[in-house]
Amino acid sequence: MESRSKAMETTKNYLTTAASVAASAMLARTVINEFLPSELRSLASMGIHKLFGRLSAEQTIIIRQTEGLNSNELYDAASSYLRTKISPTMKRLRASKSEDKNKVVITFDVDEEIIDIFQGAEYKWKLTSQEETQSNSRYGETSIQVRLFELKFHSKYKDVMLNNYFSHILERSKEIKAADRQLKITMNQYDEWHYSIELNHPATFGTLAMDAELKRTIMEDLARFVKRKEYYKRIGKAWKRGYLLFGPPGTGKSSLIAAMANYLRFDIYDLDLKELCSNTELKTLLVGMPNKSMLVIEDIDCSIDLRNRDEEKETKSKPEDEVTLSGILNCVDGLWSTSGEERIIVFTTNYKDRLDPALLRPGRMDMHIHMGHCGPDGFRVLASNYHCIDDHPRFEEIDELLKEVEVTPAEVSEELLRSDDVDIALRGLIQLLHKKRKESQEEKRRAEDSQDNKQRDGDSKQIEEEKQHVESETGVSDYESIEEIIGDQDWSRDV
Numbered sequence: 001m002e003s004r005s006k007a008m009e010t011t012k013n014y015l016t017t018a019a020s021v022a023a024s025a026m027l028a029r030t031v032i033n034e035f036l037p038s039e040l041r042s043l044a045s046m047g048i049h050k051l052f053g054r055l056s057a058e059q060t061i062i063i064r065q066t067e068g069l070n071s072n073e074l075y076d077a078a079s080s081y082l083r084t085k086i087s088p089t090m091k092r093l094r095a096s097k098s099e100d101k102n103k104v105v106i107t108f109d110v111d112e113e114i115i116d117i118f119q120g121a122e123y124k125w126k127l128t129s130q131e132e133t134q135s136n137s138r139y140g141e142t143s144i145q146v147r148l149f150e151l152k153f154h155s156k157y158k159d160v161m162l163n164n165y166f167s168h169i170l171e172r173s174k175e176i177k178a179a180d181r182q183l184k185i186t187m188n189q190y191d192e193w194h195y196s197i198e199l200n201h202p203a204t205f206g207t208l209a210m211d212a213e214l215k216r217t218i219m220e221d222l223a224r225f226v227k228r229k230e231y232y233k234r235i236g237k238a239w240k241r242g243y244l245l246f247g248p249p250g251t252g253k254s255s256l257i258a259a260m261a262n263y264l265r266f267d268i269y270d271l272d273l274k275e276l277c278s279n280t281e282l283k284t285l286l287v288g289m290p291n292k293s294m295l296v297i298e299d300i301d302c303s304i305d306l307r308n309r310d311e312e313k314e315t316k317s318k319p320e321d322e323v324t325l326s327g328i329l330n331c332v333d334g335l336w337s338t339s340g341e342e343r344i345i346v347f348t349t350n351y352k353d354r355l356d357p358a359l360l361r362p363g364r365m366d367m368h369i370h371m372g373h374c375g376p377d378g379f380r381v382l383a384s385n386y387h388c389i390d391d392h393p394r395f396e397e398i399d400e401l402l403k404e405v406e407v408t409p410a411e412v413s414e415e416l417l418r419s420d421d422v423d424i425a426l427r428g429l430i431q432l433l434h435k436k437r438k439e440s441q442e443e444k445r446r447a448e449d450s451q452d453n454k455q456r457d458g459d460s461k462q463i464e465e466e467k468q469h470v471e472s473e474t475g476v477s478d479y480e481s482i483e484e485i486i487g488d489q490d491w492s493r494d495v
C-alpha cells in the first residue's frame with residue numbers, strides 16, 4: 001500500500017514536470033501494468049499515451065523574481081509586459097499606487113493565467129508563489145515567499161521564444177517604462193543644463209486646436225521618425241528631425257511642443273540662446289543632451305540676429321564671442337552631435353519672414369508648421385476640451401464668424417473658460433467675435449481712408465509740383481489763371 005501511494009505520488013509529481021514527460025510516461029506505463037486489471041490496461045494506456053503526447057509537446061520555463069541575490073530583469077520585464085495584456089475577464093487583479101506617481105497600477109494576482117499570442121504561437125503565463133528556505137548567518141534558516149512566472153508553450157516554438165519572444169518582451173517593457181516615466185523640462189544657465197522640472201503640460205494632440213489634416217500629418221511624421229533608426233543609418237543622415245513652428249502669439253506653438261513631447265515621451269531641453277556667449281558653448285550644451293530628447297529654441301528671431309548672414313561673414317575675423325547663425329545651422333545639421341540620436345529640434349517664431357533664408361532652405365528644418373488663427377476644426381476641439389460638447393445650436397453661427405474673424409485659440413479658450421455654463425460661455429465668445437469683426441471692419445475702413453488720404457495727398461502734391469513747375473516756367477503764380485492761360489493748348493509740348 002505504501003509503495004503504491006508512493007508510486008502514485010511520484011506519478012503526480014512527474015505529471016506536473018513537463019520537462020521530464022518521457023520519464024513520466026515510462027513510469028505511468030509501469031503503474032498501469034502493475035496496478036490495473038488487464039482489461040482496463042489497454043484503455044488506460046491509450047488515454048495516457050494521448051495525454052503524454054500532448055504534454056510532451058508542452059514545455060515550461062520558470063522565471064523567478066530573484067536568482068540568488070540578484071533581481072531578474074526578465075521577471076520585471078514580464079511583469080510590465082503582462083500588465084498590458086490584462087483582460088476584463090480576469091477575476092482577480094491587484095491595484096497599487098505609490099505616492100510619487102499619480103497613477104493607479106493594475107497587475108494580476110497569483111494563480112491568474114494570461115494567454116499571449118506572439119508570431120502565431122500561444123504562450124500561457126501564470127504567476128505563482130512558493131515558499132523557500134533561506135539560510136542566513138544571523139537568523140539561521142528563514143522561510144521566504146518567492147514569486148515566479150510559469151511560462152508554458154508548445155516545444156516547437158522554443159526557438160522563436162528564445163530568439164524573439166523574450167527580446168520582444170524586454171523591448172516592450174522598456175517602452176512601457178518610458179511611457180510611465182515622468183517627463184522633464186531642462187533649462188540652461190550659461191553653458192550648462194542647469195535645472196530640470198517636471199513637465200506637467202497637459203497638452204496632447206487630442207486637446208490641440210488646429211486644422212485636423214495638419215495635426216494628422218504631424219503625428220504621422222513623428223511616428224515615422226521614431227521608427228526609422230535603420231533608415232537614417234542607411235541613408236547616412238543623423239537621426240534627427242527639425243520643426244519650425246511659426247504663427248502669431250497664442251496660436252499654440254508652445255502647446256504643440258508639449259503635445260509632441262507627451263506623444264513621443266521625450267524630455268524637453270529648452271535652450272535660451274541669450275545665456276550663451278559663443279558657438280562653443282552651444283556645442284557643449286548639444287553634446288550634453290541625451291537621446292530621445294527635444295531641443296527647443298523659442299522665439300528664435302528674438303534670441304539672435306538671424307537676418308543677415310553676409311554681415312556675419314564680414315565680421316568673421318572677430319573672436320568667437322557670440323552665437324551665430326552658422327552655429328545654429330550646424331546644430332540643425334547635426335554636425336556636433338553625430339553621436340546622439342533620436343533628437344527633435346524645434347524652433348518657434350512669431351515672424352517667419354524675419355529669419356534668414358539659410359534657415360528656411362529645404363532640408364534644413366524638415367517641416368514648417370504654420371500655427372494659425374482658430375478655425376471651425378480648432379473651435380470644435382476647444383469646445384470639447386472646455387465643455388465636453390461636440391455640438392450646439394450656436395456652432396453654425398460661430399463657424400460663420402470664424403470664417404471672417406481672426407481670433408487666436410488662446411482668445412477662444414479664455415472665453416470658453418469664463419463660465420461653466422456652456423450657453424453663457426458661447427454667448428461671450430460670439431460677443432467677442434462680433435467685437436473683433438467690428439474692429440477689423442473699422443480698421444479696414446481706416447486703412448482705406450488713409451489710402452484715400454495718401455492718394456489725395458499724393459494728388460495734391462503732384463498738383464502742387466505741377467503748379468510750381470508752371471510758375472517757374474511762366475512766371476504766373478495763380479493756378480487757376482495758368483489753366484486759363486494754357487487753355488486748350490497741348491501742355492506737354494508747351495512745357
Ligand SMILES: Nc1ncnc2c1ncn2[C@@H]1O[C@H](COP(=O)(O)OP(=O)(O)OP(=O)(O)O)[C@@H](O)[C@H]1O
Pocket residue numbers: 207208209210247248249250251252253254255256350371378408409410411413
Ligand atoms: N492651438 C491651440 N490649441 C489648444 N489650446 C491653445 C492653442 N493655442 C493656444 N491655446 C491656449 O492658449 C494658451 C497659450 O498658447 P501657447 O503658449 O501655446 O501659444 P504660443 O503660440 O506659444 O504663443 P507665443 O507666441 O506667445 O509663445 C495655451 O496654454 C492654451 O491654453
Ligand SMILES: [Mg+2]
Pocket residue numbers: 253254255298
Ligand atoms: Mg510660446
